[in-house]
Amino acid sequence: MADEIRVQKEDLTRFCVAVFEKLGVPRHDAEVATEVLVVADLRDKGSHGVARLARYVEGLKAGLMLPTDHSKVVREAETTALLDGGKGLGQVVAVKGMDLAIAKAKAHGTGFVTVRNSNHYGIAGYYALRAVEHGCVGISMTNAAPLVVPTFGRDAILGTNPIAIAIPCEGEPFLFDAATSVVPRGKLEVYDRLGKSMPLGWAVDARGKGTANAREVLDNLIKRRGGGILPLGGEGEEFSGHKGYGLALTVELLCATLSASAFGGMTYVDEHSANVGHFFGAIDVAAFRSLPEMKREVRQYLDALRSGPKAEGHDRIYAHGEKGFAFERDCLKRGIPLGSKVVDSLKRIGGDLAVPWPG
Amino acid sequence: MADEIRVQKEDLTRFCVAVFEKLGVPRHDAEVATEVLVVADLRDKGSHGVARLARYVEGLKAGLMLPTDHSKVVREAETTALLDGGKGLGQVVAVKGMDLAIAKAKAHGTGFVTVRNSNHYGIAGYYALRAVEHGCVGISMTNAAPLVVPTFGRDAILGTNPIAIAIPCEGEPFLFDAATSVVPRGKLEVYDRLGKSMPLGWAVDARGKGTANAREVLDNLIKRRGGGILPLGGEGEEFSGHKGYGLALTVELLCATLSASAFGGMTYVDEHSANVGHFFGAIDVAAFRSLPEMKREVRQYLDALRSGPKAEGHDRIYAHGEKGFAFERDCLKRGIPLGSKVVDSLKRIGGDLAVPWPG
Numbered sequence: 196m197a198d199e200i201r202v203q204k205e206d207l208t209r210f211c212v213a214v215f216e217k218l219g220v221p222r223h224d225a226e227v228a229t230e231v232l233v234v235a236d237l238r239d240k241g242s243h244g245v246a247r248l249a250r251y252v253e254g255l256k257a258g259l260m261l262p263t264d265h266s267k268v269v270r271e272a273e274t275t276a277l278l279d280g281g282k283g284l285g286q287v288v289a290v291k292g293m294d295l296a297i298a299k300a301k302a303h304g305t306g307f308v309t310v311r312n313s314n315h316y317g318i319a320g321y322y323a324l325r326a327v328e329h330g331c332v333g334i335s336m337t338n339a340a341p342l343v344v345p346t347f348g349r350d351a352i353l354g355t356n357p358i359a360i361a362i363p364c365e366g367e368p369f370l371f372d373a374a375t376s377v378v379p380r381g382k383l384e385v386y387d388r389l390g391k392s393m394p395l396g397w398a399v400d401a402r403g404k405g406t407a408n409a410r411e412v413l414d415n416l417i418k419r420r421g422g423g424i425l426p427l428g429g430e431g432e433e434f435s436g437h438k439g440y441g442l443a444l445t446v447e448l449l450c451a452t453l454s455a456s457a458f459g460g461m462t463y464v465d466e467h468s469a470n471v472g473h474f475f476g477a478i479d480v481a482a483f484r485s486l487p488e489m490k491r492e493v494r495q496y497l498d499a500l501r502s503g504p505k506a507e508g509h510d511r512i513y514a515h516g517e518k519g520f521a522f523e524r525d526c527l528k529r530g531i532p533l534g535s536k537v538v539d540s541l542k543r544i545g546g547d548l549a550v551p552w553p554g
Numbered sequence: 555m556a557d558e559i560r561v562q563k564e565d566l567t568r569f570c571v572a573v574f575e576k577l578g579v580p581r582h583d584a585e586v587a588t589e590v591l592v593v594a595d596l597r598d599k600g601s602h603g604v605a606r607l608a609r610y611v612e613g614l615k616a617g618l619m620l621p622t623d624h625s626k627v628v629r630e631a632e633t634t635a636l637l638d639g640g641k642g643l644g645q646v647v648a649v650k651g652m653d654l655a656i657a658k659a660k661a662h663g664t665g666f667v668t669v670r671n672s673n674h675y676g677i678a679g680y681y682a683l684r685a686v687e688h689g690c691v692g693i694s695m696t697n698a699a700p701l702v703v704p705t706f707g708r709d710a711i712l713g714t715n716p717i718a719i720a721i722p723c724e725g726e727p728f729l730f731d732a733a734t735s736v737v738p739r740g741k742l743e744v745y746d747r748l749g750k751s752m753p754l755g756w757a758v759d760a761r762g763k764g765t766a767n768a769r770e771v772l773d774n775l776i777k778r779r780g781g782g783i784l785p786l787g788g789e790g791e792e793f794s795g796h797k798g799y800g801l802a803l804t805v806e807l808l809c810a811t812l813s814a815s816a817f818g819g820m821t822y823v824d825e826h827s828a829n830v831g832h833f834f835g836a837i838d839v840a841a842f843r844s845l846p847e848m849k850r851e852v853r854q855y856l857d858a859l860r861s862g863p864k865a866e867g868h869d870r871i872y873a874h875g876e877k878g879f880a881f882e883r884d885c886l887k888r889g890i891p892l893g894s895k896v897v898d899s900l901k902r903i904g905g906d907l908a909v910p911w912p913g
Contacts, residue, residue: 274633275663275841304634305664307837332808345859347868352859360804362811369807371800377793396793403865421863427787427797434736434755434793438786441730441874444859445719448728449691452721452852453842460858478666482634483812493811499819500704500711500803504780506762509706515800 200538201530206553208233210545211245217548218255219262224287231286231317236531238519242381243318246537250315251284252544258467260284260314266291274303277454280313282468285337288313293322293335293475300331300477309449310473311456315339319359320372320516326361326477327368330486333361334476338450340469341459342416343376344423346431346440349403351416351423352460355379356446361516363480365494370516375443376424380416383409383424396429398422405430449474559897560889565912567592569904570604574643576907577614578621583646590645590676595890597878601740602677605896609674610643611903617826619643619673625650633662636813639672641827644696647672652681652694652834659690659836668808669832670815674698678718679731679875685720685836686727689845692720693835697809699828700818701775702735703782705790705799708762710775710782711819714738715805720875722839724853729875734802735783736795739775742768742783755788757781764789808833 208229215225228251236244254260265281266288276295280288292308299306316322319335326333339354355374362369378397386393392407400406401421415422427439451458456472463469480486497514505512526532533541538552545552567588574584587610595603613619624640625647635654639647651667658665675681678694685692698713714733721728737756745752745768752766759765760780774781786798810817815831822828839845856873864871885891892900897911904911 270842272663272841275838277842303662304631305666307664309842332812344865345862345871347865348859348871349863349865352862360808362804362807369803371804373794373797373800377787394792399865403863403868427794428736429793433753434788435732435786437872437874438732441732444728444874445721445730448721448852448855449719452848452855453691453837453839455843455848455851458855478812479634480812482631483629483636483668484814489811489814492814493807496807496811496817500707503704503711504708504762506703506706506708506758509762512704512707513796515796515803 198535199532200535201532202553203530204233204237204527207236207245207531210541210550210553211248213550214248214252214544214548217550218252220255220284221263224264224284227290228284228286231321233531234321235318236533237523237526238318238320239522240318240519241533241537242379245533245541247315248544249540254314259469264288268295274299274306276308278308278310280310282312282314285314285316285471289316289322289473289475290325292473293325293333293477296475296477297326297329297331300326300479301329304482305476305478307474307476309454310475311454311470312468313456313471313473314469315471316473318372319357320361320370322475323359323361323372324368324370327363329477330363330481331477331479332363333359334474335359336446336450336474338447338456338459338462338472340463342380342424343426343443344399344403345444346426346437349399349401349421353426353440353443353447354459354462355424356443356450356459358442358446362493363486363490364497365490367516367520369493369497369514370519372515375427375439375446377427377429377439378424380413380424383413387413396425396434398424399430446474557894558891559894560891561912562889563592563596563886566595566604566890569900569909569912570607572909573607573611573903573907576909577611579614579643580622583623583643586649587643587645590680592890593680594677595892596882596885597677597679598881599677599878600896601738604892604900606674607903608899613673618828623647627654633658633665635667637667637669639669641671641673644673644675644830648675648681648832648834649684651832652684652692652836655834655836656685656688656690659685659838660688663841664835664837666833666835668813669834670813670829671827672815672830672832673828674830675832677731678716679720679729681834682718682720682731683727683729686722688836689722689840690836690838691722692718693833694718695805695809695833697806697815697818697821697831699822701739701783702785702802703758703762704803705785705796706762708758708760708780712785712799712802712806713818713821714783715802715809715818717801717805721852722845722849723856724849726879727875728852728856728873729878731874734786734798734805736786736788736798737783739772739783742772746772755784755793757783758789805833
């Protein structure tokens with residue numbers, strides 16, 4: 196990008212930690228929240244990275260998020276726990292939840308933790324990968340503000356509700372991490388900025404009919420006039436949009452009803468409580484078979500998959516996660532690329548809070 | 555359908571049980587295998603119902619499937635187990651696996667069981683629903699014979715790898731049960747029979763390019779000439795085909811590598827062993843919160859979702875599972891509708907084995 200600025204990971208981290216601290220977040224928690232944001236940028240998920248820092252600043256200032264951690268386990272058994280997030284930073288609460296699931300998996304084979312009363316937790320995959328570090332399969336899901344329209348419906352009442360599943364592998368782990376919508380909102384914003392028509396199958400208008408007009412959809416979403424983004428599989432049932440809708444709904448039910456947090460349509464209705472819910476799971480591979488053997492086999496299988504014959508016009512088959520890890524390696528060498536608008540917003544935040552922008 | 559014949563559930567069940575028994579399957583196991591097949595027909599998943607009986611008959615005759623149960627637990631811990639299916643009937647082995655997961659969940663909160671050395675297990679949702687009967691969330695996945703082409707690839711190396719997740723609810727449970735392919739092979743067969751062009755986005759030809767020619771794709775699949783069905787999200791990345799591919803791959807890895815069974819591309823390579831793998835999970839709702847409260851909330855949420863505003867031209871929003879349960883109620887009154895070709899194949903089987911076709 197022409198207007199792209201490269202920032203070193205350490206500099207960006209130091210800046211974000213200082214911003215969180217200025218807003219009353221204790222050092223350790225500031226580091227946790229920052230890490231999840233910066234890792235998103237490192238893995239080419241910029242929409243969930245430091246570009247969102249402004250939302251966290253606003254959330255902390257408005258009292259939607261509390262700077263100090265009031266989370267507590269409200270129910271716990273051998274392999275399960277329900278954590279009340281205490282309106283804390285989503286990242287801080289989510290790390291606690293995932294780490295509790297991992298500890299249970301290491302002790303008993305499997306561990307599952309649900310979280311209520313939390314906030315936006317960043318990239319789902321971050322938490323799933325924590326489990327891999329302990330030789331576990333990691334599962335991470337969250338519900339989210341409503342943007343997605345159910346099949347045959349007209350109103351956005353489901354979040355983009357991501358599913359992340361990380362699986363140990365020799366070398367880099369396998370990481371599936373995807374919203375259950377056909378595209379993220381950020382994609383509509385790109386088309387809007389460029390004044391381009393979207394492909395039909397990404398979104399519907401206020402009548403629930405397919406539209407190519409990104410501006411109209413974004414506008415309708417903000418004003419809650421109806422319409423929104425379609426689930427994976429698109430409009431209706433022809434390309435199995437009902438499957439993407441079902442995945443979104445499954446995530447919603449696992450996150451919201453096992454934790455008694457709000458459903459997608461009801462998150463963020465109170466300006467002082469988002470009440471987002473998360474679902475975390477860890478499954479210890481060693482409970483089933485030798486971890487090194489399993490990791491070797493996953494690697495061999497993914498290698499075979501990647502080396503299979505390619506579609507005409509393509510020269511590479513990817514396994515999930517590898518694009519992000521390659522992007523990270525490049526960022527660690529050359530710095531993290533940030534758009535000039537993002538840098539401007541960070542500088543503004545820094546200016547307001549007397550945190551100097553690096554360099 | 556003009557050539558549709560309605561058969562009572564009890565008659566169809568008696569017939570199938572007798573067929574399995576004639577092939578050396580003990581009574582109880584014959585009943586289990588039959589139930590899974592007949593429930594598929596009852597829930598409008600005819601492609602996985604008694605229409606497949608011929609495949610089981612052939613599998614048993616050829617020694618791909620063994621009539622008697624040689625499955626055994628090869629590794630077990632508090633909340634986990636690995637079951638060797640002993641080349642048994644997939645349904646018999648899968649019920650054992652799921653029931654073991656449920657027992658572990660009732661004792662410890664969660665239970666996960668993987669299965670190797672098994673066969674085609676029918677509808678994934680059947681097993682997930684067993685967990686709901688015990689107040690648990692149920693998870694069921696299986697890998698399968700290769701039909702699906704990875705994003706940017708040219709060869710079918712993934713199964714249609716279904717995911718089923720059942721969630722307790724007041725009244726009928728929520729049941730997500732879907733192949734991770736954009737459509738099932740059966741859909742291509744319908745288009746082939748009707749001589750219709752398929753929508754682009756369902757399948758690719760031997761070069762890995764989108765095609766509307768169902769006959770060609772089916773033919774290529776049988777002859778393993780390349781091409782096949784696309785994952786949910788379709789061709790390439792424009793509609794997030796990589797997400798469907800990632801879901802299929804996740805199922806593959808969970809089913810095959812946690813159990814050390816064969817991967818999709820390598821199932822059914824030996825005519826005497828399919829070596830299909832399954833993955834089952836159960837999570838006890840009561841470990842997190844009151845089951846009746848949770849079930850009420852799920853019901854209220856799904857009711858709200860269904861009563862939301864509809865897209866122009868549509869008058870109903872469905873929650874997953876409800877179409878199948880409605881179909882079942884109708885079948886129990888009026889009989890199960892079977893196509894005349896299916897009935898002919900059943901009669902042929904009955905004729906060969908001296909099992910009289912009902913009525």
